[in-house]
Amino acid sequence: MKDMPWFYTVSLIIGLLLLGPFAVAEHPTRKVISVDVLGPYSSPQEQELLFSLKQNLLDKYDIGLKQNLLFWQKQPNWASYISNTEADYIITVGQEALDRVMSVQTDRPIIALMNTADSIEILRQNPHDGFYAITHEQPLVRYFALIKSLNIYQAQTASFFSDQNSYLKTRYQQLSRFFNLPYKPLVVNPQLKTLDAINQLISCCRIMLHDTDRIYPPGRSRKSLLVNSFRHRLIVIGNSQNMLQEGAMLALFSKPYTIGEQTADLIYQIEKNQVKERYQYPDKFVLDANRRIAKLLGFSELTLGELIGQIETLENVYHEMEQ
Missing domain, CATH: 3.40.50 (Rossmann fold)
Incomplete structure (x- = not known):
């Protein structure tokens, strides 16, 4: 750096300090999990939920998340993809996505989100191995x-x-x-x-x-x-x-953001083999008038x-x- 003008040297040092962890490989020891997300189409509610899921996994549990979005209304080969996926989890968004994925052969854990309360009660009466769910409907x-x-x-x-x-x-x-x-x-x-x-x-x-x-x-x-x-x-x-x-x-x-937060908690429990309840109602709710x-x-x-x-x-x- 001795041949560089002093102001270039100072700018380079400041830039490296500001970049911090991004100047090198980002958290090479952090656990990263991957999920295939199946829904009918991209919606603001789904985007809010998945943003919350990723943010809360990172902030609360220092777990990274890679998401692959699949839309059964637009991608006719979604079932074949899910059957052969290497993702750690399959996440369904909405009751119809849950109904569709139930007919697909896969050995990956499935987490159903935003499904109906009726389906939660059915699952509680007839549990499925490797299957988890959080409804957005209130108990x-x-x-x-x-x-x-x-x-x-x-x-x-x-x-x-x-x-x-x-x-x-x-x-x-x-x-x-x-x-x-x-x-x-x-x-x-x-x-x-x-x-x-x-x-x-x-x-x-x-x-x-x-x-x-x-x-x-x-x-x-x-x-x-x-x-x-x-x-x-x-x-x-x-x-x-x-x-x-x-x-x-x-x-x-309940807002999609809080469902995403609860999903992050559930995934962490699954990872630690400490699941308290496999089929859940929302923990947090909003009352509006x-x-x-x-x-x-x-x-x-x-x-x-x-x-x-x-x-x-x-x-x-x-x-x-x-x-």
């Missing part, structure tokens, strides 16, 4: 804890079932009895107009619980149901932020922070008593 007890926290005296809650899933009513009735809440299951035909559902609802109940999209998924029928519920001054508790714009007063949901609707329904003083604290307390009490 049912969390919704009933929210309804209990609202403290609306003798307000009856209703939720919808079809003939095909009427067997689920027992679980709802058990939780309503545990929390001492009036409850009525309503059996409807989701293929017909929503008039029957609305008439059943307004004749019996003050609260409508929409905890999953199994009966009325996003679309015209659900919007009609929510608008008419609001017109009849019914409190709607929904499962997504979008429902607040459609007429729900409250919504319980449509303040305009809440005020019109007589809940102008709604305090979400207090409600969240009560939900967590009631949920913990339930699990302690269930053990």
